[in-house]
Amino acid sequence: MGTIATSRQKGRRSWVIHLFPLPALILYALFVVYPIFSAFTYSLYDWQGIKRGVFVGLKNFTTLFTVEPFNEMFWNAFSHNLLYFVVEMIVQNGVAFTLAFFIYRKIRGAGFLKVAYFIPRLLSVIVVGFLWKLIFNPNYGALNTFLTKIGLAEWARPWLGDTDTALLAIILVNCWFGVGFAMLIFLAGLQSIPEELIEAARLDGARGITMLWKIILPLCMPAITIMTIFTFIQAFEAFELVYAMQGSMGEPFYSTDTLAVYFYRMAFSSAGGGDVSIGLGSALAVVLFIIVASVSALSMHLMRKREVQH
Amino acid sequence: MKTSIGGRAVQYVIAYLFMLVALYPIALMIASSFKTNMEIFANPLSLPSSLHFETYQKLWKAVPFADFLWNSIFVSGMSVLLITVFSAMASFYLARFSFKWTAALTFFFLLGLMIPIKLGIVPLFILMKNLGLLNSLWSLILIYTASGIPLAVFILTGFFRTLPVELEEAARIDGCSNFQVFWKVLLPLIRPALATVVIINFIHAWNDFFFPLIFIQKETLKTIPVGMMVLFGEYETDWSLLFAGLTLSAVPMIGVFLLASRQFMEGLTAGAVK
Numbered sequence: 001m002g003t004i005a006t007s008r009q010k011g012r013r014s015w016v017i018h019l020f021p022l023p024a025l026i027l028y029a030l031f032v033v034y035p036i037f038s039a040f041t042y043s044l045y046d047w048q049g050i051k052r053g054v055f056v057g058l059k060n061f062t063t064l065f066t067v068e069p070f071n072e073m074f075w076n077a078f079s080h081n082l083l084y085f086v087v088e089m090i091v092q093n094g095v096a097f098t099l100a101f102f103i104y105r106k107i108r109g110a111g112f113l114k115v116a117y118f119i120p121r122l123l124s125v126i127v128v129g130f131l132w133k134l135i136f137n138p139n140y141g142a143l144n145t146f147l148t149k150i151g152l153a154e155w156a157r158p159w160l161g162d163t164d165t166a167l168l169a170i171i172l173v174n175c176w177f178g179v180g181f182a183m184l185i186f187l188a189g190l191q192s193i194p195e196e197l198i199e200a201a202r203l204d205g206a207r208g209i210t211m212l213w214k215i216i217l218p219l220c221m222p223a224i225t226i227m228t229i230f231t232f233i234q235a236f237e238a239f240e241l242v243y244a245m246q247g248s249m250g251e252p253f254y255s256t257d258t259l260a261v262y263f264y265r266m267a268f269s270s271a272g273g274g275d276v277s278i279g280l281g282s283a284l285a286v287v288l289f290i291i292v293a294s295v296s297a298l299s300m301h302l303m304r305k306r307e308v309q310h
Numbered sequence: 311m312k313t314s315i316g317g318r319a320v321q322y323v324i325a326y327l328f329m330l331v332a333l334y335p336i337a338l339m340i341a342s343s344f345k346t347n348m349e350i351f352a353n354p355l356s357l358p359s360s361l362h363f364e365t366y367q368k369l370w371k372a373v374p375f376a377d378f379l380w381n382s383i384f385v386s387g388m389s390v391l392l393i394t395v396f397s398a399m400a401s402f403y404l405a406r407f408s409f410k411w412t413a414a415l416t417f418f419f420l421l422g423l424m425i426p427i428k429l430g431i432v433p434l435f436i437l438m439k440n441l442g443l444l445n446s447l448w449s450l451i452l453i454y455t456a457s458g459i460p461l462a463v464f465i466l467t468g469f470f471r472t473l474p475v476e477l478e479e480a481a482r483i484d485g486c487s488n489f490q491v492f493w494k495v496l497l498p499l500i501r502p503a504l505a506t507v508v509i510i511n512f513i514h515a516w517n518d519f520f521f522p523l524i525f526i527q528k529e530t531l532k533t534i535p536v537g538m539m540v541l542f543g544e545y546e547t548d549w550s551l552l553f554a555g556l557t558l559s560a561v562p563m564i565g566v567f568l569l570a571s572r573q574f575m576e577g578l579t580a581g582a583v584k
Contacts, residue, residue, distance in 0.1 A: 021400035031452050099328060117332050281432060
């Protein structure tokens, strides 16, 4: 790369070209790198409200993991993030792959279906949250009315008010929101499979499930890997939907709490009865950062590897 | 591949059933916005018996929707413009010039792909406060721009590298400066990649509510998503108004999408799967 550039630079060395990356670099450094870096240092100090106190080393981290109720809160929220990931992998990505496969097989109306599946993804998450909150409403919501109409009245319940169903309801709404995008990724993966390979497999006698399992799925692995990583990152950053539907306390009784909601509560709201805790909040941010960044790093590594192959 | 008739039928049932699952809640939202409260409670699932536009008039008075709309357009448009211009400039430099520091710089930008910027929200809040940008749309524009840059640089650098170097050489022989090569020769050629960058960032900036939730308190400076939150605090019993608010906040984006759905869907997946 850049061979012509280096040979040309001598002839027309213009300092102006060095200004080209500067605006991007400055904004990115100031509003992305610096704040994240600061969050790391914040986590090492004691804070009184929003005033920085003394350096305390890793004390905020040990508090987070060993002192009640912080440790309980952490593992409670963490387990919810994990459930988010698992359910989305199974429901959202399972449905999305099935639909992508049908469209790939040229079902009639494929163009229209693609558009229809994607439309929910265009709503702001807060709109999605409020819309479904109205649908789940125990008294007047469409869901309970629907269940009653089709003779399943005993299934009707206050979906978001019940600790048994609230979290799952939210995750399923998130799946509803995310299926369209996942479907597009899988479809792109399916469409990148060379026709000759499928043809060859068919000549060798591969049919139906065998074809899907032995030929198509393995060839679709890049798309599946990417979507798995996206889903993981998304599951561990889950905030908006919970906030829109259940508030910053992850109601009822923290049964829908996630790490990001817990972080928001510590950093910004004293509604939890306690003080805003910047030190602890920053420590939690660092932990979350490590979880998300290590998975992103892994994904970059995998992408790089594939790039070499091409 | 051949599938049995029964297998084919199952495919159709699943595919169209899920279409209903995807669209019905949105249809319900739009239909409900034209109903009266009484009608929503009595027949939540049916079509409205007659169209009640007065809810929209009431909504117009309840929230400054025109302000919200303008704020959303300004913030999204400005962020997308800045991301595109700045990232294209940086990517051109990184892809076409090799100095000692370009590799390090590329790596530095790539790091941004791993940074969940929401986690820096506390320092960002303090930074914005010190810059006097709380309650200013520029706080949002700066954050969306800055956080959109890494992915844009990643996409555009890759694209610049695929362009043949001969094009540039020819242009330089014709007497083009670096800037002219960039502006007149290369930029028109990377239009598909620019479209991808525009679409990804536009959807993100338009729909985000996390940053405005924290940075914007003043009513008339809110973007559509946070603006609509107000309704849920103050009008929790007026369902037709809530549905009208949701509809109004969703319709602009759906409209833009329907006009350019192909570009949208291709743009979003471009680069994700090669």
